[in-house]
Every structure is written in structure tokens, then in C-alpha cells.
Amino acid sequence: MAASELISARVIRRVSFYYEVLLKLNLSPDTYISSKRIEEMTGVSCNQVRQDFFYLGFAIGRQKKGYQVGVLLAELKRVLSVEKCAEVVVVGAGRLGRALTEYPLFGVRNIRIVALFDNDQQVVGQNLKVRDEIVPILHVDAMDAFLRTRAGVNIALLTVPESQAQGAFDNLIRLGIKGIVNFAPRILKIPKGNKQVQLINECVGASLYKIVYQICRNQEGEHRDE
Amino acid sequence: MAASELISARVIRRVSFYYEVLLKLNLSPDTYISSKRIEEMTGVSCNQVRQDFFYLGFAIGRQKKGYQVGVLLAELKRVLSVEKCAEVVVVGAGRLGRALTEYPLFGVRNIRIVALFDNDQQVVGQNLKVRDEIVPILHVDAMDAFLRTRAGVNIALLTVPESQAQGAFDNLIRLGIKGIVNFAPRILKIPKGNKQVQLINECVGASLYKIVYQICRNQEGEHRDE
DNA sequence: TAGATTGTTAATCGATTAACAATC
DNA sequence: TAGATTGTTAATCGATTAACAATC
Numbered sequence: 001m002a003a004s005e006l007i008s009a010r011v012i013r014r015v016s017f018y019y020e021v022l023l024k025l026n027l028s029p030d031t032y033i034s035s036k037r038i039e040e041m042t043g044v045s046c047n048q049v050r051q052d053f054f055y056l057g058f059a060i061g062r063q064k065k066g067y068q069v070g071v072l073l074a075e076l077k078r079v080l081s082v083e084k085c086a087e088v089v090v091v092g093a094g095r096l097g098r099a100l101t102e103y104p105l106f107g108v109r110n111i112r113i114v115a116l117f118d119n120d121q122q123v124v125g126q127n128l129k130v131r132d133e134i135v136p137i138l139h140v141d142a143m144d145a146f147l148r149t150r151a152g153v154n155i156a157l158l159t160v161p162e163s164q165a166q167g168a169f170d171n172l173i174r175l176g177i178k179g180i181v182n183f184a185p186r187i188l189k190i191p192k193g194n195k196q197v198q199l200i201n202e203c204v205g206a207s208l209y210k211i212v213y214q215i216c217r218n219q220e221g222e223h224r225d226e
Numbered sequence: 227m228a229a230s231e232l233i234s235a236r237v238i239r240r241v242s243f244y245y246e247v248l249l250k251l252n253l254s255p256d257t258y259i260s261s262k263r264i265e266e267m268t269g270v271s272c273n274q275v276r277q278d279f280f281y282l283g284f285a286i287g288r289q290k291k292g293y294q295v296g297v298l299l300a301e302l303k304r305v306l307s308v309e310k311c312a313e314v315v316v317v318g319a320g321r322l323g324r325a326l327t328e329y330p331l332f333g334v335r336n337i338r339i340v341a342l343f344d345n346d347q348q349v350v351g352q353n354l355k356v357r358d359e360i361v362p363i364l365h366v367d368a369m370d371a372f373l374r375t376r377a378g379v380n381i382a383l384l385t386v387p388e389s390q391a392q393g394a395f396d397n398l399i400r401l402g403i404k405g406i407v408n409f410a411p412r413i414l415k416i417p418k419g420n421k422q423v424q425l426i427n428e429c430v431g432a433s434l435y436k437i438v439y440q441i442c443r444n445q446e447g448e449h450r451d452e
Numbered sequence: 453t454a455g456a457t458t459g460t461t462a463a464t465c466g467a468t469t470a471a472c473a474a475t476c
Numbered sequence: 477t478a479g480a481t482t483g484t485t486a487a488t489c490g491a492t493t494a495a496c497a498a499t500c
Binding site: 006007009012013016017020021024041042043080081084086088094095096098099100102103104105106109111154155157162178179180181185186187189198200202203204205206207208209210211212213214215216 | 232233235238239242243246247250267268269306307310312314320321322324325326328329330331332335337380381383388404405406407411412413415424426428429430431432433434435436437438439440441442
């Protein structure tokens with residue numbers, strides 16, 4: 001894999017799986033784990049696992065034994081750039097915003113929520129406690145100043161109500177945020193010509209829609225496996 | 227498309243996009259909308275849009291005009307099975323569980339959260355108000371009885387802390403739930419041989435991981451478009 | 453008419469699966 | 477050795493994109 005090549009979202013997601021499952025297993029770094037065993041743990045086929053490792057240029061396996069846990073974790077870590085802490089802000093301190101702030105796997109991945117922003121005076125000034133750190137809820141008007149003192153922060157999670165989504169989004173772009181994950185129930189679009197900003201419209205309900213669809217269909221037609 | 231054939235998750239997701247965007251536009255049912263215009267609204271290419279409609283057997287377009295909004299909405303609705311209300315329970319009445327309960331697009335899709343369950347006596351007995359409906363928080367021990375009186379409920383959202391995920395999951399399977407979306411930060415697996423239950427392990431952080439990865443990479447290497 | 457837009461097919465692209473020689 | 481498991485290539489599968497005749 002060329003160094004400058006972007007890994008696809010699919011691969012990233014599987015690598016996350018491997019990494020988190022492996023961490024959770026908490027095996028001694030000098031034990032070995034086979035692709036078959038990784039399949040059992042993650043549900044990703046052993047062929048896919050080996051293909052991924054090959055594609056990522058790992059070449060750290062040993063026939064008959066598998067992959068040394070410590071070495072494998074280091075490689076996965078490198079791919080995910082976990083060593084470097086990624087600092088992120090949350091815009092919208094409602095239930096979803098707070099839930100995300102507390103999401104435990106962000107810690108594992110060295111992602112740190114450094115502040116929440118809201119325009120509701122009722123919540124501004126509160127603090128959230130996340131893994132021994134205090135995360136403040138600030139007023140949106142203070143975001144400009146905040147970001148200027150924290151040049152490393154260039155990613156935002158957007159969790160405002162639908163009615164405020166567009167405005168908050170425009171504001172984030174204006175402030176120079178580079179990456180936005182939009183959890184608001186509205187599809188946002190980057191203004192044409194702007195190549196600086198990355199946007200993902202997250203669909204909280206996508207999985208549920210899929211399940212609902214499958215269950216409904218199965219009830220109508222005859223039952224079939226798989 | 228054969229009636230018994232399952233539509234892929236990709237298609238379902240795009241169809242959701244079309245449906246929600248179209249609803250939001252709130253056009254008169256007898257106006258027409260072109261695939262090109264749908265591309266502008268959703269970001270899905272007009273080729274993809276037409277391909278989807280073709281695959282789904284719509285055949286409702288008219289050259290030079292496009293698709294009649296009322297007819298198109300009806301077709302999308304049919305595909306998504308939105309006419310029939312899907313009743314769902316939420317297990318875990320924390321921030322994420324409550325945020326999902328209030329998620330506005332579930333209403334659009336005719337998905338109804340009928341109850342939350344928790345084992346914390348502090349929250350049991352509370353009610354959430356969602357779009358004029360009262361949604362109760364009940365004790366997990368009451369779930370068995372609740373589900374027996376509500377045969378139509380066979381889907382659950384799992385939003386408990388990691389430590390309780392496996393237990394709550396096993397319980398849901400025991401109670402005969404057919405579809406589970408797991409938001410807990412642990413990968414769950416359906417016991418081998420069980421073909422009745424559908425499970426999706428939702429990864430709340432997936433999009434953020436992707437953004438973090440892309441932004442980091444872009445900072446390291448030279449800047450490239452796309 | 454001329455231009456726009458559909459339905460549909462074919463080409464391309466990318467991702468997954470299968471296979472197997474190498475070898476510990 | 478024999479069995480297990482890797483790295484790697486080739487085959488398959490599915491999804492997206494491109495193209496274009498049909499036609500309103």
C-alpha cells in the first residue's frame with residue numbers, strides 16, 4: 001500500500017474492530033493469535049483478516065502460530081494513528097452530544113472531546129466529567145475564541161436540533177473546522193468549491209431502518225435462512 | 227426485482243435519503259422532480275437514482291419532466307414499509323437511549339419507541355414525552371410481562387453500558403426479540419445455530435474514526451483534492 | 453422541432469472470497 | 477513428518493458509473 005493512499009472506510013472500520021477486540025482480550029503481548037481466532041472474535045472471515053493485513057503491508061505473521069499480539073497491536077495502532085491524540089469539539093450539548101462525549105471507545109482510540117458548545121444559558125457553564133477529565137460546556141459565541149487558542153482542534157461533532165443544523169454548520173466552516181460529523185437529522189452539504197472541509201452525514205437510524213425492513217419482510221414472505 | 231428478494235442495506239439507506247429529503251421539500255404531490263434535482267438534494271448521482279428506481283421496479287418517470295412527487299413518495303413509502311408502524315423498545319435509559327427515543331426521523335419513518343427499560347430505580351417510573359406520546363421507563367424485570375401483552379414488539383435498541391451488554395443481550399434473545407441494534411461499545415454475537423435473531427452492532431464512532439483518519443493523513447502528506 | 457430526461461444495458465470499479473504453494 | 481497457518485494471487489461477486497436509444 002502506498003503511504004499516501006487513503007485506506008477505505010471499510011478497512012478502517014475492520015481495523016477498528018481488530019484493535020478494540022484485541023485490546024479487550026487483554027492477552028499478553030508475546031502470545032500469538034491466528035486469523036481464524038480473530039474471525040471468531042470479530043465475525044470478520046480469516047481470509048478477509050489476512051487480506052487486510054497483507055493490504056496494509058503488515059507481514060508480521062508466522063506460519064502455524066499466527067500474529068504476535070504485541071506486534072499486531074502496534075501495527076494496528078500505527079494504521080489508526082492512535083498515538084497522536086485527536087482533539088474534537090461537540091456542538092450541541094443535548095442528550096446525544098453528551099452521550100457521545102462519554103462514549104468509552106473514544107478513549108481507547110485516543111480521541112478526546114475538549115469542549116461542548118450550546119446556546120442554551122441553562123446548560124452553559126456546566127461541566128461533564130469524562131474519565132477523570134473535566135469537559136466544559138461553553139456558549140457557542142465563545143467558540144471562535146476557544147478555537148483560536150487551540151489550533152490543534154479541527155474536528156467537530158454536530159448534535160444540534162434540526163432547526164439549528166444549517167446555521168451551526170455554516171458557523172463551523174466559517175471558523176475553519178476541517179472535519180464535521182453531522183448527527184442532526186438533516187442532510188448537510190459542503191458549499192460547492194470548498195475542498196478544505198470533510199463532512200459525513202451520520203444517520204443514527206440507518207441500522208434500525210435496516211432491521212425494521214428485514215423483520216417486516218420476513219414476516220410477510222416465507223421464512224428463509226440467512 | 228423479485229418480491230422475496232432482500233434489498234441491500236446500501237439501497238435501503240439511499241431510499242431513506244430520497245424519502246426524507248422529499249418529505250422535507252414539502253412539494254405539492256402533483257409537481258415533478260427530476261433525478262438531477264434529486265442528485266442536488268441528496269448528493270446521490272442521478273444515474274444512481276435512476277438505477278435504484280429501475281431496480282425497485284418503479285417505472286413511474288416521464289421523459290422531460292421527471293417523477294411525480296406524490297407517486298414517487300408512495301412508492302418509496304411502500305418499499306420502506308412505512309405504512310405499517312414498527313414498535314420498538316429501548317433497553318438502557320441513559321443519555322443515548324433517551325436521545326434515540328426522541329430521534330425525530332423515527333416519527334417520519336413510522337417507527338415508534340413504546341417503552342424504555344432500565345435497572346436503575348432512580349429512573350424507573352419516569353416518563354418521556356415524544357411527539358405528544360408518553361413513553362414510560364420500566365424496570366427490566368417487567369420486560370417479560372410487557373412483551374407478552376405486546377406481541378407486535380420484536381425489535382430492541384440496546385443502549386446499556388458495556389458491562390451489562392452481554393447480559394441484556396442474552397435476556398432479549400430469551401424473551402424472543404427478533405431484531406437487535408446494539409449501540410453498546412462491545413461486539414455481540416448471536417449464538418451459533420440461532421437463525422431467528424438479527425443483530426447489528428452499531429458503531430457510534432465509525433464516522434468520527436474515518437474523519438480523524440482522513441484529517442490526520444491529510445496533515446501528514448501533501449494536500450490533495452477529493 | 454430541439455432539448456431534456458427517462459429506462460435500460462454494458463462497462464468499470466472495488467471489495468470479498470476462494471484457493472493454494474510455502475513453510476514453520 | 478504431518479498439520480496448521482501464513483502471504484499472495486486469482487476468481488467471484490456486487491455495486492457504481494457511463495452511455496445511449498427512446499420519447500415527451
